[in-house]
Amino acid sequence: MTAAEVDMKNLPGAHHVAEELSEAECWDLLGGQLVGRFAFLSGNRIEVFPVNYVVDDGIVYFRTASNGAIERAMPRDSASFQIDAFDPAHAAGWSVLVSGRAERILDPARLVELFRLPMEQPWAGGLRVAFIAVRPVTVTGRRVHMKI
Template sequence: MAHNDGFRPIDRQECLRLLAGVPVGRIVYTRQALPAVLPVNFALDTDTSILLRTATGSDLARAVGGVVVAFEADAFDAANRSGWSVVVTGPATLVTDPAEHERLLRTGPRSWIPVQPDSSVQFVRIEPAMVTGRKLAAS
């Protein structure tokens, strides 16, 4: 007998659609051999990869180049007891191509902290190797 915990799985396309509608998520990575979770604003690129903007040389930029990370975003309505959660797992790479960097300066995520010179901005791309999600609907 299947256990019904009130959640239903959602497919990859719906997960990506939901991600596109929220401005903040959390990246899960390893820092000094320990798990780290960092809330970040993000954007989806045209290929559905997740883009983060950080300072060049930041702890995040140093930790994620070429490693597998997890990224999670969600939205909940406590009053209605409904919501969703999406987790993306995949390799994170630093954008090093100058033309791609210039494009992302124009189209990528905007920083919520005081703006730094463009030369000190680093973009992180998370390739969505695995995308899972679940939705809770009010009963």
Template sequence: MNTSAAEIEVLSEEECMELLRSRHVGRVAVVDHGQPLIFPVNYATDDRAVVFRTAPGMKLQEARMARVAFEIDEVDTATGTAWSVLVKGVAYEITEALDHLSERLRELVVEPMAPGERSNWVAVVRHEISGRRFALESGS
């Protein structure tokens, strides 16, 4: 795609949050021994954090107290537009945390699509949010 920077619209924080609240599937990116890993997750969000549920394992281990990225996007061929929202922050395992934010986040509805028990909660506390939108070139 040959889109110039002038043709890319930077989304406001409000627009990013609206898009983030309108979806339920995103991707969390972590680093494991210097290698990037990306996992699709079902999520919910409030004004401060993105929260998802997971089974014990690598995704949870690599996300604990780590700097992570969380991303959602869409390509809409009907309207000829594409957009993405990126959240950067620190991931915390909040399954048994007693602080007010963790308790409030665990009340959000997160319905994992993957089979199996997803009893562990992870919150990505947002430090930065950004987004962009652009028109698709014909033939995209």
């Protein structure tokens, strides 16, 4: 039996271990994904939207619809962007959370630069030309895995 075939969850003495990720590890993970979740408080409820994104110079950017729910809610002094991945077979995974200020980018020169960045087309339908920036105040992450 190979290590990949072992069900870690059922091994005697196996237990979950959570490890904090360094900020550098968090940024490495942020640079390797295509989709994350953007969240902010709207009234009495937390709104969460999946978005395609790009990281540039320590800031998370994504495109949304002009006058859509996200763009209408800008700016926000407190918003979050989250990515994660998991492996159910090995009871392992990781999560990264970027929290800070979110705002629409209005500077024409910066918009030209952002449109030139390699970025997945937004999966949501319709025209997505409003760029939102999430300017980090905190970047945290953790990895969970099984240990024998």
